[in-house]
Amino acid sequence: MIDKIRFGPSGNQKLFYEQGHKHSIEAPMWLHSMGLDAYEFSFGRGFTIKEDTARKIGEEAKKYDVLISCHAPYYINLANPDPLMIEKSFGYFTRGLTLLECFGGRDYVVHIGSCGKLSREEAISNIKTNLKNLLVILKNGDFLKNGKRLCIETMGKPQQIGTYEEIIDLCTMDECLVPTFDFGHINALTGGTLKTYDDYKKILDLAVEKLGERAKSCHIHFSKIEYGDKGEIRHLNYDDTVYGPDFAPLAKALKDLNFTPTVICESKDNMATDSLIMKGIYESV
Numbered sequence: 001m002i003d004k005i006r007f008g009p010s011g012n013q014k015l016f017y018e019q020g021h022k023h024s025i026e027a028p029m030w031l032h033s034m035g036l037d038a039y040e041f042s043f044g045r046g047f048t049i050k051e052d053t054a055r056k057i058g059e060e061a062k063k064y065d066v067l068i069s070c071h072a073p074y075y076i077n078l079a080n081p082d083p084l085m086i087e088k089s090f091g092y093f094t095r096g097l098t099l100l101e102c103f104g105g106r107d108y109v110v111h112i113g114s115c116g117k118l119s120r121e122e123a124i125s126n127i128k129t130n131l132k133n134l135l136v137i138l139k140n141g142d143f144l145k146n147g148k149r150l151c152i153e154t155m156g157k158p159q160q161i162g163t164y165e166e167i168i169d170l171c172t173m174d175e176c177l178v179p180t181f182d183f184g185h186i187n188a189l190t191g192g193t194l195k196t197y198d199d200y201k202k203i204l205d206l207a208v209e210k211l212g213e214r215a216k217s218c219h220i221h222f223s224k225i226e227y228g229d230k231g232e233i234r235h236l237n238y239d240d241t242v243y244g245p246d247f248a249p250l251a252k253a254l255k256d257l258n259f260t261p262t263v264i265c266e267s268k269d270n271m272a273t274d275s276l277i278m279k280g281i282y283e284s285v
């Protein structure tokens with residue numbers, strides 16, 4: 001069920017409601033009817049869903065073969081030197097993974113931290129120490145059962161920890177760590193350098209070299225993103241022709257290298273319909 005490439009949106013597109021749907025419980029059926037098979041639920045601004053509701057959505061997802069992932073709260077920062085804040089961050093993992101289990105999902109997508117007043121080296125060193133302690137807690141508490149994974153995301157702003165090299169390196173720490181390659185972020189951070197097949201292949205090759213087979217089932221976020229001198233500015237829809245990146249060269253590289261990722265579309269408005277466009281591109285390359 002899991003080892004195939006999957007496509008789906010983050011959250012519910014307006015069209016979902018315009019077509020008469022009222023609640024995320026109906027989302028798996030709706031996505032399935034469109035030909036999509038992944039769905040990301042965001043806890044970005046906090047945990048707004050009850051366990052019971054997550055279970056109901058999870059049952060629907062199973063019925064319609066839609067793989068659910070969850071995005072952790074944006075407040076997580078494992079680089080923070082304050083032990084109290086680290087304890088809070090750990091709580092965002094245990095709570096979020098409990099809900100992910102209710103959803104019957106696999107991937108927990110995380111922004112791991114940012115520099116704040118620390119040097120980049122200090123921030124990364126803090127993240128490694130805290131991540132190590134966190135993994136002990138999560139494993140002892142059985143929060144990672146049923147193949148759950150922490151999918152650490154590549155980020156779009158310079159002060160955030162999250163170049164693709166940094167993320168791949170962090171993921172070497174444990175088998176349950178897998179990159180979330182947000183190619184819109186990578187493109188925004190580097191001022192629009194993702195253009196060709198080789199630009200993408202270089203990243204995927206490095207992941208396989210350092211992480212082996214599990215790199216091939218990585219998590220992917222894809223959307224076009226406006227950027228400036230300081231990286232990411234805002235998410236766009238796939239019809240943008242100015243900023244990129246383009247999905248076609250990535251689709252070809254994923255196919256050639258036998259990757260089976262979950263590809264989540266984070267377009268500004270058209271998350272589901274753009275996801276379908278991306279699926280079409282993948283099938284046609």
Ligand SMILES: [Zn+2]
Nearest residue numbers: 071109111153
């Ligand atoms: Zn994210």
